[in-house]
Amino acid sequence: MAAREEVLALQAEVAQREAELSSLKQRLAAALLADQEPERLVPVPPLPPKAALSRDEILRYSRQLVLPELGVRGQLRLATASVLVVGCGGLGCPLAQYLASAGVGRLGLVDYDVVEMSNLPRQVLHGEALAGQAKVLSAAASLRRLNSAVECVPYAQALTPATALDLVRRYDVVADCSDNVPTRYLVNDACVLAGRPLVSASALRFEGQITVYHYDGGPCYRCVFPQPPPAETVTNCADGGVLGVVTGVLGCLQALEALKIAAGLGPSYSGSLLLFDALRGHFRCIKLRSRRPDCAACGERPTVTDLQDYEAFCGSSATDKCRSLQLLSPEERVSVADYKRLLDSGSPHLLLDVRPQVEVDICRLPHALHIPLKHLQRRDAESLKLLGEAMRKGKQGAQEGAALPIYVICKLGNDSQKAVKILQSLTAARELDSLTVQDVVGGLMAWAAKIDGTFPQY
Numbered sequence: 083m084a085a086r087e088e089v090l091a092l093q094a095e096v097a098q099r100e101a102e103l104s105s106l107k108q109r110l111a112a113a114l115l116a117d118q119e120p121e122r123l124v125p126v127p128p129l130p131p132k133a134a135l136s137r138d139e140i141l142r143y144s145r146q147l148v149l150p151e152l153g154v155r156g157q158l159r160l161a162t163a164s165v166l167v168v169g170c171g172g173l174g175c176p177l178a179q180y181l182a183s184a185g186v187g188r189l190g191l192v193d194y195d196v197v198e199m200s201n202l203p204r205q206v207l208h209g210e211a212l213a214g215q216a217k218v219l220s221a222a223a224s225l226r227r228l229n230s231a232v233e234c235v236p237y238a239q240a241l242t243p244a245t246a247l248d249l250v251r252r253y254d255v256v257a258d259c260s261d262n263v264p265t266r267y268l269v270n271d272a273c274v275l276a277g278r279p280l281v282s283a284s285a286l287r288f289e290g291q292i293t294v295y296h297y298d299g300g301p302c303y304r305c306v307f308p309q310p311p312p313a314e315t316v317t318n319c320a321d322g323g324v325l326g327v328v329t330g331v332l333g334c335l336q337a338l339e340a341l342k343i344a345a346g347l348g349p350s351y352s353g354s355l356l357l358f359d360a361l362r363g364h365f366r367c368i369k370l371r372s373r374r375p376d377c378a379a380c381g382e383r384p385t386v387t388d389l390q391d392y393e394a395f396c397g398s399s400a401t402d403k404c405r406s407l408q409l410l411s412p413e414e415r416v417s418v419a420d421y422k423r424l425l426d427s428g429s430p431h432l433l434l435d436v437r438p439q440v441e442v443d444i445c446r447l448p449h450a451l452h453i454p455l456k457h458l459q460r461r462d463a464e465s466l467k468l469l470g471e472a473m474r475k476g477k478q479g480a481q482e483g484a485a486l487p488i489y490v491i492c493k494l495g496n497d498s499q500k501a502v503k504i505l506q507s508l509t510a511a512r513e514l515d516s517l518t519v520q521d522v523v524g525g526l527m528a529w530a531a532k533i534d535g536t537f538p539q540y
């Protein structure tokens with residue numbers, strides 16, 4: 083084999099094995115998750131009271147000790163305070179970093195996930211060398227390097243209804259740095275039941291928001307959001323994207339609120355929501371409604387007296403990062419392996435890629451027709467014309483009278499299902515010729531993991 087060909091073959095094999103390793107690591111994380119039992123929570127004794135700062139502590143914290151609002155009294159409170167960080171991702175990393183460097187006595191770190199390369203631009207406690215390792219272990223190691231006096235307690239598991247109350251009760255303040263709605267309700271209800279303040283933030287694309295729930299008679303998450311949003315309207319960072327510095331800003335603000343609560347200064351955003359628009363450089367604070375007397379969690383006659391099945395309540399998963407939607411029946415879907423067989427057979431069909439242009443710029447299958455889901459959603463005339471033409475052209479090779487099969491693909495297999503629904507409704511409304519349409523399960527990321535190791539994962 084010529085040297086060049088051998089290089090290409092070896093590169094393809096390395097890429098294939100890396101993809102296999104990455105999917106193996108994800109399976110390992112899922113297996114670890116399934117294997118855990120609530121009673122395995124490490125017991126932690128309460129932090130002992132502290133009467134004075136050591137010489138080293140005075141030197142280390144001198145710049146914040148001279149702040150009259152904090153002083154020695156506040157620093158001693160920090161040293162005996164504990165904060166539970168739910169999620170060691172884009173928000174949890176900067177939050178934990180600043181809490182540790184400010185001298186908070188104990189940090190509980192809970193996360194079920196492992197470090198991936200795509201985490202590194204914003205999950206600043208993790209490094210390249212730790213890819214594949216549990217996020218809580220990587221974060222704890224980083225934090226110990228930063229401040230060895232801070233006790234870090236890693237919980238390499240998901241916060242679940244079985245564990246949440248026990249964990250939350252062990253800490254003075256809770257920070258929700260998770261990325262999904264079921265966990266938000268779970269953390270809220272656990273905080274209400276355990277009587278703990280909750281510093282909550284979220285970030286997506288160039289925007290973020292932060293507030294403090296259930297602090298000193300203020301509203302809880304359920305007061306503001308009594309019902310979860312429809313699952314299909316919620317986007318995560320993997321789908322919508324996020325700029326690392328945006329989660330950094332929000333994580334730092336969360337750290338600030340948690341520190342003020344722990345030091346006895348009180349938070350700024352109880353009963354109000356700070357909105358951050360990074361593109362315009364705007365901060366805006368809006369008042370939230372006050373505590374609801376009829377709130378299911380913190381109201382006068384609460385119905386949430388125990389933690390529930392939050393995934394059922396929200397109709398979405400708390401740990402499945404792809405948030406796989408199930409909009410279609412199995413007959414309306416095709417696996418990447420079956421699609422590859424069809425492609426290899428040369429059978430006439432149309433592959434429709436419905437990702438946004440920005441993702442198509444990253445990578446694409448060359449034979450796919452690209453029409454973004456958004457264009458289909460708004461019945462864009464140009465796009466429908468393009469689709470109609472492609473169908474007519476493709477039909478020339480197909481059997482007489484048979485509809486040209488369309489396969490719809492996206493990144494993870496959620497948008498493709500929405501697109502199939504739209505195409506079906508367009509056919510029903512006779513806006514498109516009759517067609518048979520299926521989506522490709524798992525999308526291009528399944529293609530990269532199972533079919534073509536050289537195809538980029540993003």
Ligand SMILES: Nc1ncnc2c1ncn2[C@@H]1O[C@H](COP(=O)(O)OP(=O)(O)OP(=O)(O)O)[C@@H](O)[C@H]1O
Nearest residue numbers: 169171172192193194195240241260261265319320
């Ligand atoms: N119920 C839960 N228990 C523990 N950790 C959770 C729970 N829900 C979410 N998390 C964690 O919260 C973190 C959220 O951070 P972030 O969204 O920045 O990371 P990510 O999910 O790794 O990102 P990406 O979406 O890019 O893959 C994740 O590390 C996730 O594992």
